[in-house]
Amino acid sequence: MAAPKIDANRGDVFEACFAAAVAARFVKRAKTKKTPLPKITITDADAVLAEIMKKGYVKNVNDVGSAVMDTVTVNVSIPRKAELFLQNQLNWADIRDLRQGAVNFANTNSRLNAQARGLSINARQDLITILAAGTEDQKGTKADVKIKVTSPQNPKKQFRNVDYSLKVSGGEQFHQVSGLGFDKFMNIFSEMGVDVSGASAKYEKLLTEFFDKEVYTQKYSSREDAQRTGGGDNLKKAARIVYEEAAAVLKAGLNAPGSNPVKDKFADYVIFGLSRNVRTELVKFVGNGNVKTRVADGQFRQVLIDNRYFVDIKASGDPKVLIYLADADGKKTNTLVMQIRYKLEVASGKAGGQKVYKFYPRHYLEAQEGMFTI
Numbered sequence: 576m577a578a579p580k581i582d583a584n585r586g587d588v589f590e591a592c593f594a595a596a597v598a599a600r601f602v603k604r605a606k607t608k609k610t611p612l613p614k615i616t617i618t619d620a621d622a623v624l625a626e627i628m629k630k631g632y633v634k635n636v637n638d639v640g641s642a643v644m645d646t647v648t649v650n651v652s653i654p655r656k657a658e659l660f661l662q663n664q665l666n667w668a669d670i671r672d673l674r675q676g677a678v679n680f681a682n683t684n685s686r687l688n689a690q691a692r693g694l695s696i697n698a699r700q701d702l703i704t705i706l707a708a709g710t711e712d713q714k715g716t717k718a719d720v721k722i723k724v725t726s727p728q729n730p731k732k733q734f735r736n737v738d739y740s741l742k743v744s745g746g747e748q749f750h751q752v753s754g755l756g757f758d759k760f761m762n763i764f765s766e767m768g769v770d771v772s773g774a775s776a777k778y779e780k781l782l783t784e785f786f787d788k789e790v791y792t793q794k795y796s797s798r799e800d801a802q803r804t805g806g807g808d809n810l811k812k813a814a815r816i817v818y819e820e821a822a823a824v825l826k827a828g829l830n831a832p833g834s835n836p837v838k839d840k841f842a843d844y845v846i847f848g849l850s851r852n853v854r855t856e857l858v859k860f861v862g863n864g865n866v867k868t869r870v871a872d873g874q875f876r877q878v879l880i881d882n883r884y885f886v887d888i889k890a891s892g893d894p895k896v897l898i899y900l901a902d903a904d905g906k907k908t909n910t911l912v913m914q915i916r917y918k919l920e921v922a923s924g925k926a927g928g929q930k931v932y933k934f935y936p937r938h939y940l941e942a943q944e945g946m947f948t949i
Contacts, residue, residue, distance in 0.1 A: 578862070579669040586743045587657035589673045589860060590719050593741055594707040595624035595632075596677035597722065598649045600687060601703050602636050604695040612692055614682050617674055621667070624674075627651050628662045641698045651707040673743075675864035684868065686737070686856070694724065701726050718855055738855040740871075744862065747941040750848040755791060755936060760817045763915070763938040768828075768840025774820040781813040794931040798921045801932050807919055810934060811893060814917045818894035821915075822886050829884035829898065830905045842879035845913070846871050848940055859947050867947040882949055884912065893917050900945050912945035 578585070599619040605612050626632040632649040653661075660666050667674065681687060694701050704723045718738035726732055740749075752763040757775050764771045782788065786806055795801040828837020849857060850871035857869045869875060882900060885907035889895040894917040900910040915938065922935035 578672055581660060581666065581669050583657040583660035584654065585670070585673065586741065587653045588660060588670055589677070589741055589743050590707040591627060591651050591653055591657065591661055592620070592624060592670065592673050592677040593680070593739070593858070594649050594651055594705050594720050595627055596620040596674075596681040597687065597720065598623045598632060598634070598647050598705050599678075600681040600691050601645075601647045601694065601705075602634050604636065604639055605692070606639070608639050608696045612688055612695075615678060617671075617678050620674060620678050620681070623649065624661065625664065628658070636695075638698050639696050643698050643700055645694060645701045645703060647703045647705070649705045649707075653707065672862065672864050673860065676860045676866050679864055680858060680866045680868070684856075690722075690724075690735075690737070699726055700728055718853070738850075738853055740849065740855050740857050742857065742859040742942065744860070747943060748939050749942055750940040751937055753935065753937045755934065757817075759936070759938065760814075760821075763940070764817075764821045767844035768837055769821050769824045771817050771820045771824075774817045777816050778813045781816065782809065785809060791934055794924075794926055794933050795921075796929075796931065798923075798932050801921045801934060807921065807934055810919055810936060811917070814919075814936065815894040818896055818915075818917060819888060822888045822896045825884075825896065825898070826886040829886055830901060832883055832905075834880050838880055842876045845879060846876050849942070857942070857947065859942075859944075861944070869947045878949060893919065900949055910945040910948065911943040912949060913943050914941050915939070916941065 581588070596615065599615045599622075602623070603613055603615050603619055623632055627649050632647075634647045635644045636647060637644055694703065702725045706721045706723065707719065708721070719741040720739040722737045724734040724736060726734075752759050757778055760771055760774075760778075782791065786804070786809060790804050790806040791810060801807065824837065825841070828835055829841060831838070846852065849855065855871045857871060859867045859869075861867055883903070883905050885899045885901040885905070887897045887899065887907070889897065896915040897911060898913050900908045900912055902908055918937045918939060920935045920937065921932050923930055923932055925931065
């Protein structure tokens with residue numbers, strides 16, 4: 576059953592729900608050092624979320640069997656629409672699936688539970704900060720939620736802090752390049768070791784054969800005016816030439832068994848795109864309160880290299896390269912790992928105080944279900 580449509584981005588809302596559930600995991604502790612951690616409930620997480628949306632969350636909690644106090648703090652910076660949505664608790668019924676998914680993660684993730692248990696029994700003052708920073712500058716990281724631990728008693732100690740990158744349905748993107756010009760194709764593909772420069776002449780010829788370049792760069796008074804030129808359709812046709820070139824290179828390299836330059840570069844690019852080379856756990860909400868996880872690290876890089884893939888390209892419409900898992904013989908399976916897609920928007924802007932429109936292509940790299948199962 577489809578999730579209810581809400582007046583906010585579900586990915587932004589999930590960040591706050593996830594941060595609340597993680598905080599509840601650190602706060603709800605065992606009664607003794609020998610008993611296991613109790614499960615948190617959706618009520619536990621909701622209580623934290625309510626405080627977050629009122630004034631922020633700060634909670635002091637005793638270490639098990641000790642007078643020592645830890646402090647759990649949650650800081651959330653999400654877009655205004657998501658903030659307003661969550662401030663009205665009547666809306667929460669429409670995101671029960673997200674709330675339950677965050678709770679299920681907090682109860683089942685072995686790394687989080689080991690960290691929560693360790694910090695609860697070490698008889699040392701710990702400052703545990705959970706940061707959901709969707710609206711903050713994240714250059715150098717792909718994390719949506721971070722856990723940072725420090726100790727006033729041992730300020731020089733290097734704790735193993737944890738980064739989480741969250742994905743919901745429709746929010747699988749992990750990298751994009753935007754803008755007109757062949758250099759954008761070079762950017763998106765060359766970073767994964769694919770040289771598409773051979774398609775440059777064909778691309779430019781198709782663009783200029785029917786339309787002057789000003790058609791593509793001009794500002795229009797309405798979206799309809801832009802679309803009526805036919806320039807958008809021609810941009811897509813030209814983009815398909817480049818995507819077909821890239822697909823041919825990827826097809827040969829990714830379908831081969833074992834390591835090769837194309838596959839090695841592809842694996843490096845995926846890891847960088849997912850994590851910016853900072854050890855990051857990917858958390859994918861897959862519906863009905865269920866989540867899947869994958870750690871983007873050296874071990875996952877080797878998994879990517881060890882597998883074989885079948886590369887296909889969408890036959891019509893917006894150009895899209897589809898990368899499926901292949902079997903041991905190199906034959907296509909139904910497991911879609913990722914896709915690279917071209918999307919042409921007629922974007923709005925301002926010029927001379929007037930609203931104007933122009934063609935604005937985007938290239939998206941998107942993780943699919945197979946990224947969490949291979």
